[in-house]
Amino acid sequence: xxxxxxxxxxxxxxxxxxxxxxxxxxxxxxxxxxxxxxxxxxxxxxxxxxxxxxxxxxxxxxxxxxxxxxxxxxxxxxxxxxxxxxxxxxxxxxxxxxxxxxxxxxxxxxxxxxxxxxxxxxxxxxxxxxxxxxxxxxxxxxxxxxxxxxxxxxxxxxxxxxxxxxxxxxxxxxxxxxxxxxxxxxxxxxxxxxxxxxxxxxxxxxxxxxxxxxxxxxxxxxxxxxxxxxxxxxxxxxxxxxxxxxx
Amino acid sequence: xxxxxxxxxxxxxxxxxxxxxxxxxxxxxxxxxxxxxxxxxxxxxxxxxxxxxxxxxxxxxxxxxxxxxxxxxxxxxxxxxxxxxxxxxxxxxxxxxxxxxxxxxxxxxxxxxxxxxxxxxxxxxxxxxxxxxxxxxxxxxxxxxxxxxxxxxxxxxxxxxxxxxxxxxxxxxxxxxxxxxxxxxxxxxxxxxxxxxxxxxxxxxxxxxxxxxxxxxxxxxxxxxxxxxxxxxxxxxxxxxxxxxxxxxxxxxxxxxxxxxxxxxxxxxxxxxxxxxxxxxxxxxxxxxxxxxxxxxxxxxxxxxxxxxxxxxxxxxxxxxxxxxxxxxxxxxxxxxxxxxxxxxxxxxxxxxxxxxxxxxxxxxxxxxxxxxxxxxxxxxxxxxxxxxxxxxxxxxxxxxxxxxxxxxxxxxxxxxxxxxxxxxxxxxxxxxxxxxxxxxxxxxxxxxxxxxxxxxxxxxxxxxxxxxxxxxxxxxxxxxxxxxxxxxxxxxxxxxxxxxxxxxxxxxxxxxxxxxxxxxxxxxxxxxxxxxxxxxxxxxxxxxxxxxxxxxxxxxxxxxxxxxxxxxxxxxxxxxxxxxxxxxxxxxxxxxxxxxxxxxxxxxxxxxxxxxxxxxxxxxxxxxxxxxxxxxxxxxxxxxxxxxxxx
Numbered sequence: 001x002x003x004x005x006x007x008x009x010x011x012x013x014x015x016x017x018x019x020x021x022x023x024x025x026x027x028x029x030x031x032x033x034x035x036x037x038x039x040x041x042x043x044x045x046x047x048x049x050x051x052x053x054x055x056x057x058x059x060x061x062x063x064x065x066x067x068x069x070x071x072x073x074x075x076x077x078x079x080x081x082x083x084x085x086x087x088x089x090x091x092x093x094x095x096x097x098x099x100x101x102x103x104x105x106x107x108x109x110x111x112x113x114x115x116x117x118x119x120x121x122x123x124x125x126x127x128x129x130x131x132x133x134x135x136x137x138x139x140x141x142x143x144x145x146x147x148x149x150x151x152x153x154x155x156x157x158x159x160x161x162x163x164x165x166x167x168x169x170x171x172x173x174x175x176x177x178x179x180x181x182x183x184x185x186x187x188x189x190x191x192x193x194x195x196x197x198x199x200x201x202x203x204x205x206x207x208x209x210x211x212x213x214x215x216x217x218x219x220x221x222x223x224x225x226x227x228x229x230x231x232x233x234x235x236x237x238x239x240x241x242x243x244x245x246x247x
Numbered sequence: 248x249x250x251x252x253x254x255x256x257x258x259x260x261x262x263x264x265x266x267x268x269x270x271x272x273x274x275x276x277x278x279x280x281x282x283x284x285x286x287x288x289x290x291x292x293x294x295x296x297x298x299x300x301x302x303x304x305x306x307x308x309x310x311x312x313x314x315x316x317x318x319x320x321x322x323x324x325x326x327x328x329x330x331x332x333x334x335x336x337x338x339x340x341x342x343x344x345x346x347x348x349x350x351x352x353x354x355x356x357x358x359x360x361x362x363x364x365x366x367x368x369x370x371x372x373x374x375x376x377x378x379x380x381x382x383x384x385x386x387x388x389x390x391x392x393x394x395x396x397x398x399x400x401x402x403x404x405x406x407x408x409x410x411x412x413x414x415x416x417x418x419x420x421x422x423x424x425x426x427x428x429x430x431x432x433x434x435x436x437x438x439x440x441x442x443x444x445x446x447x448x449x450x451x452x453x454x455x456x457x458x459x460x461x462x463x464x465x466x467x468x469x470x471x472x473x474x475x476x477x478x479x480x481x482x483x484x485x486x487x488x489x490x491x492x493x494x495x496x497x498x499x500x501x502x503x504x505x506x507x508x509x510x511x512x513x514x515x516x517x518x519x520x521x522x523x524x525x526x527x528x529x530x531x532x533x534x535x536x537x538x539x540x541x542x543x544x545x546x547x548x549x550x551x552x553x554x555x556x557x558x559x560x561x562x563x564x565x566x567x568x569x570x571x572x573x574x575x576x577x578x579x580x581x582x583x584x585x586x587x588x589x590x591x592x593x594x595x596x597x598x599x600x601x602x603x604x605x606x607x608x609x610x611x612x613x614x615x616x617x618x619x620x621x622x623x624x625x626x627x628x629x630x631x632x633x634x635x636x637x638x639x640x641x642x643x644x645x646x647x648x649x650x651x652x653x654x655x656x657x658x659x660x661x662x663x664x665x666x667x668x669x670x671x672x673x674x675x676x677x678x679x680x681x682x683x684x685x686x687x688x689x690x691x692x693x694x695x696x697x698x699x700x701x702x703x704x705x706x707x708x709x710x711x712x713x714x715x716x717x718x719x720x721x722x723x724x725x726x727x728x729x730x731x732x733x734x735x736x737x738x739x740x741x742x743x744x745x746x747x748x749x750x751x752x753x754x755x756x757x758x759x760x761x762x763x764x765x766x767x768x769x770x771x772x773x774x775x776x777x778x779x780x781x782x783x784x785x786x787x788x789x790x791x792x793x794x795x796x797x798x799x800x801x802x803x804x805x806x807x808x809x810x811x812x813x814x815x816x817x818x819x820x821x822x823x824x825x826x827x828x829x830x831x832x833x834x835x836x837x838x839x840x841x842x843x844x845x846x847x848x849x850x851x852x853x854x855x856x857x858x859x860x861x862x863x864x865x866x867x868x869x870x871x872x873x874x875x876x877x878x879x880x881x882x883x884x885x886x887x888x889x890x891x892x893x894x895x
Binding site: 027032035039053055056058063081085110116118120124125133134138139140143150153185 | 316318320335377378384385388414425522526527642754806
């Protein structure tokens, strides 16, 4: 297969970026999108040009490192996959494909398609944990958790922290990301004690770091590679309000 | 032997050794902990859990990761589960049985005392993870459930769907975040360790490269902990993440830490087969699939040919024409034999011409019977995300046709040599998780990597490192402007300058792929003397070509992924060669290491306990000199050493 690639190039955070177009051919339909970029980079290096920088690591859809905005969609045209699990058979032979970084005020560009998502870590550091010390825990079966709660918590905990929700949201909101963590822990008895404190601290940090507000467009849910439901946002709001009213 | 390897195993009965050691180690008082600095390199299960626990104790911790966030570490990709001797199933599991299964599964090449301790602390890991909010699978009464893994006859594996590694890592990462917020841990994302710094023979710090600015930075400490995982990416195609590398352990090796059992690499039987020349990595399908999936190839070569020409579908081949070769060869364990045995059996069938895809390198993993027995819903609850992942990657529906699988490099049992305290041969340098060698012998059992990483990080290192640090608090803070730091930084700088100056025509990846082919061909699933010697020659030649022809574009002082890869590849050459040398020296078949010269008439691996019951620890003697082999003899006092038998 062959493609024209319109790729965002930007030397670093300070300099201005622009689109550059490259032609690539001889791509196997079963090659992944990132493998196609590997081949493009090989070609660019041979031509004495700078290869395209992009984040990637596990290439099996779980680490959340890859973060490309392809043809106007976070992680590209296939549903419920990260970029690394997108295969070239989903594109038409000869197609022009536009590739951009995840764009958001809270995710500054480092180079080309690589952005800084450190803001996510900072939100989690604000309260995305249960404050248990190693050595304090009682027997695992002493905390019983209803099957359905464990499953619902697991649904929320499937978030890979890629930032597709933020890149997709027209407000640049991180509500789905924050909600996934708050909800996952609020559904468990051991996470309940700190739930209100957690919700308030994480929401405050999210606001401080320049993420926008949620206006319920549900675009985040549509583009989440793990299909995390906006119902978790409702649970976050409940936890947040409960905490406010208990003041 | 010029150097005696002191494993420092405590005296006494197996079940009392850890208790005794804990009672012996010196403690550090809280006010002294505050002035002691520890560097942890790597943020996977081992690194994150260690840094969090050390932070909780009050030490000053700096943790480094090459990714943008600790959560990306490749522990995240472990699917199936984590073992613990809880005996929640009442199937007569115990600490002893978990210990015994691990020793046997490792083909009697691991240390009894270390493995027993691992089994002993396993239970506390589950307790702690549940308390952290890890959503393990539960039954309708709210109790934890278990499943089975290869090489065992009990159900002791705890799991969170097919994402157990992810959930455990999120747990450890959450604890790490708690400590970062508390100020005890400082995290350095997008930083790569470039060298270890020794002062008076003790580990005192590291040189790291800031991957965004490209600048070299110096960090001092009272002790350094390596938790950077394994070196499976030497083979280029593996189930490791693209950025996983063996450079940190090689930096330590060059500074005097011994490298143990480099040839012990695990080849995982259930990976998605290679699809073409442009492939960059292999994807693993969890071993848990072997609980309910049955592995087979056709009995008739005509059926194989028709399959390859797509004239028939696998589901059309009748039951009587299918060869369930694991069930046939190993009736007692069937599809749940250990990984090394399952991998070799797949290779044997494919070498005999029964491989089922176009490349002839694939076998079937079939759920037809499980779907009929359990119903689609139950199968989906257990393996739903794995089925989905398989379908996304291969474009084939595993609900209708069997999956195709083939073995791939997955995990490395070898690593830095450590004593019972997890300290390497360099004072103050510790290695934990996959980066050390101690617990898995010649072959690791499924769901034990997560257990080991967390055992080391949460419960073992935080105790043992205190013994070393208890003598260090009166020493002054490490001075990073000392000549030792100066010299180490200069050497790293020269190494990078050399790479940029080559300006050849070949990309790093193209050379790495060729190294991978040499490794897979000669140091892969089946090894022999001639092939191993050839591998060493070929690696030397390829390395020369690399230093002549590689092209590292752009500059040091920017985000430069090609430079990162080139630096890692330099170390992969050295690891590959060391693996081949170790494999050459070990003339027995053992665990994942199969020497063709050492097999039974039925083609099963033949161990040689009389001559090879030792840990091979290699000492670096300098760039141009051959490394020196030291042997730590393994003394089995508590288990009877037997031939592994999964047939009866």
